[in-house]
Amino acid sequence: MSEQSTYTIQCPQCQAELQVALYDSINVLEAPALRDELMANQLNAAHCPHCDFSFRVDKQLLYNDPERRVMIYWFPGHEDAYNQNREDFLRMMDALGDALPEDFDPPVVHLVFTRTELVERIFLLEADLNERIIEYIKYMMYSRNLEKMDPRRKAILFNAEDSTEDALCFVTQDLETMQFDGMLEFDRSAYEGLLEMFDDEEKTAHLMALFPGPHISARTMLIQDENQRSDEESTS
Ligand SMILES: [Zn+2]
Incomplete structure (x- = not known):
């Protein structure tokens, strides 16, 4: 209801x-x-x-x-x-x-x-996609390109509309202007590969540890990690 x-x-x-x-x-x-x-x-x-x-x-x-x-x-x-x-x-x-x-x-x-x-x-x-694996893909996208893809300034969002059988499509959003300013693709076969890889007790545990929930977000996770690091640096 x-x-x-x-x-x-x-x-x-x-x-x-x-x-x-x-x-x-x-x-x-x-x-x-x-x-x-x-x-x-x-x-x-x-x-x-x-x-x-x-x-x-x-x-x-x-x-x-x-x-x-x-x-x-x-x-x-x-x-x-x-x-x-x-x-x-x-x-x-x-x-x-x-x-x-x-x-x-x-x-x-x-x-x-x-x-x-x-x-x-x-x-x-x-679209029957796994939210933890999608956030893991975003985590890789951020980590590989931290200079251009600063999680404080950019959001990466899954884009269902432009995704195809071959590729999952993501858009980047500038959080200051809220404008969508870029497009990223990820091979669907690589997604399937990740799905298979994480279908293993040890690997699943790793993914769960990375994104324990209940809020599953690569962006928030990276920002909180960074905050924690700078807290540790300022207290040591
Ligand atoms: Zn009024």
């Missing part, structure tokens, strides 16, 4: 107080139109009758695709709040686990922090 609640928010333009109905969760099997709204950046849109301003409200949202057994939780927030949001998410999942019957096998709930990540993850899972 898709769930909507009424929220009191402030118009970002004229500061008027508004009552708006916003989705807390969407079930895209029952309501495929909500998936399309989300992808078109129209879900949880609000309009202010006082100043005629239209805007989107970014709030926590559970995306549920029961047909594919896919659940994605979008926890919007600034990068500085990622650690706190991750803790809150894990607490929520614990509480949910406790509330479910013991013999119930719930699907894994993916955690994303931005709308871009949410849309990318939906495309990824719909």
Whole structure:
């Protein structure tokens, strides 16, 4: 079921107080139109009758695709709040686990922090690709070219639309201008190779250690590694 609640928010333009109905969760099997709204950046849109301003409200949202057994939780927030949001998410999942019957096998709930990540993850899972291996590929793309591909300034995103049978396509996004400014390709056969390579207990453990989750992102991982290194350097 898709769930909507009424929220009191402030118009970002004229500061008027508004009552708006916003989705807390969407079930895209029952309501495929909500998936399309989300992808078109129209879900949880609000309009202010006082100043005629239209805007989107970014709030926590559970995306549920029961047909594919896919659940994605979008926890919007600034990068500085990622650690706190991750803790809150894990607490929520614990509480949910406790509330479910013991013999119930719930699907894994993916955690994303931005709308871009949410849309990318939906495309990824719909294309039946493994999110950890895709992030591993991005990790290699960053690591091989750290000068040009600084994770603080560039996001690498999977691009479903331009991917083909032979190649997985990625775009780079400049995070200052938010412009897409480059294209990267990765052989699908090499992806299949990675999938096979990681289908081994020891190698899977390595991949899990690299991306333990619940937020799986090469970019965030590289930035946090770098922060940790500079913390260590400044304390030693
Ligand atoms: Zn207004």
